[in-house]
Amino acid sequence: MLQNWVVMPTCLPLVLRRCHTCASGHFRANGKFRVNAHHKLLDAWLLALCTACGETVKLTVLERTNVRSVRPELLDRLHDNDPGLAAELLQDPGVRRRNRIALDWRDAWRLDTGEPDHPARGDHEVLDVSVRFAAPIPVRPVRLIAEGCGLARAEVERLHVEGNLVSAVRLSGRLSGDFTFLLKC
Numbered sequence: 001m002l003q004n005w006v007v008m009p010t011c012l013p014l015v016l017r018r019c020h021t022c023a024s025g026h027f028r029a030n031g032k033f034r035v036n037a038h039h040k041l042l043d044a045w046l047l048a049l050c051t052a053c054g055e056t057v058k059l060t061v062l063e064r065t066n067v068r069s070v071r072p073e074l075l076d077r078l079h080d081n082d083p084g085l086a087a088e089l090l091q092d093p094g095v096r097r098r099n100r101i102a103l104d105w106r107d108a109w110r111l112d113t114g115e116p117d118h119p120a121r122g123d124h125e126v127l128d129v130s131v132r133f134a135a136p137i138p139v140r141p142v143r144l145i146a147e148g149c150g151l152a153r154a155e156v157e158r159l160h161v162e163g164n165l166v167s168a169v170r171l172s173g174r175l176s177g178d179f180t181f182l183l184k185c
Contacts, residue, residue, distance in 0.1 A: 003127060005148055006112045008134045012087055014104040015048050017057065024052035026104065029090060031083035034058065035075075040067050044078050046086055046095075059099045061089055091136055109137045113148050127183040136176040141169065145181065159183065 015027040027048035036043045042065050045058035061078070062070065077085040089095050090103060131144060145165070146153045159165040167181035 001128065003129045004114060005129055005131045005144070006114075006134055007109055007131065007137055007139060007144065008112055009087070009105075009109050009137060011108050012083070012090060013108045014051070014106070015057075015059070015090070016102040016104050017048075017100070019050040019053065019055055019057070021055040022050065022053040024050050026051040027057055029059070029086055031086040032081050033061070033078045033086075035078050037067070038064070041065065042067055042070060042075075046089055059089075059095065059101065061095065087135070105137050105139070109135075109139070111144055111147050125185045127185070128180070129183070130178070130180045132178045133176060138174040138176045140173070141167065141171045141175050141179065141181070145171075145183070149183065 012029050012031070015029055016025055017027055018025055019027070027050055029046055029048040032047045034045045034047060042062055043060075044062040044065075046061055048057050048059060049055070050057070074085075096102065127149070129145075129148070131141075142153050142156050142160075145151070146156045149156070151159075156165065160171055164184040165171070165181060167179060169175060169179040171181075
């Protein structure tokens with residue numbers, strides 16, 4: 001029987017960047033934006049607060065952009081401090097590269113297996129699971145399988161070595177895209 005699991009974000013991830021005030025390395029984006037107009041040019045920033053001292057850092061979204069080239073819907077979302085837009089922008093590789101930041105997804109996601117408890121594992125049960133990512137969250141597949149099946153990571157790795165866990169993707173690294181696996185218990 002095919003099961004569908006979903007990796008879902010629960011909140012915005014932490015922004016990894018050095019604080020100039022206290023040398024902390026974590027900022028929390030809360031979905032607030034600042035928009036400045038210079039005649040016909042716009043600047044827009046996503047604001048993030050240092051988790052240690054509360055210092056604000058501005059992450060560049062738009063820089064000296066002509067007002068006519070900005071979609072009205074985007075401008076409205078910036079003015080409304082849309083948290084959904086903040087999530088979209090944090091996941092945009094261009095924004096991350098421009099601001100020289102990385103994301104820390106620890107404790108910012110959850111696995112929805114569609115069942116209240118871990119699936120029951122019988123003696124000859126075969127689990128066919130499709131894992132879908134609602135957002136590009138880098139997670140180790142071994143960790144997802146262990147959490148979804150209620151196993152220890154070492155047990156999942158042992159099952160993989162024995163050939164009882166089969167997947168088309170490499171299970172040893174991090175993954176942020178959809179994959180499937182077959183587990184023979």
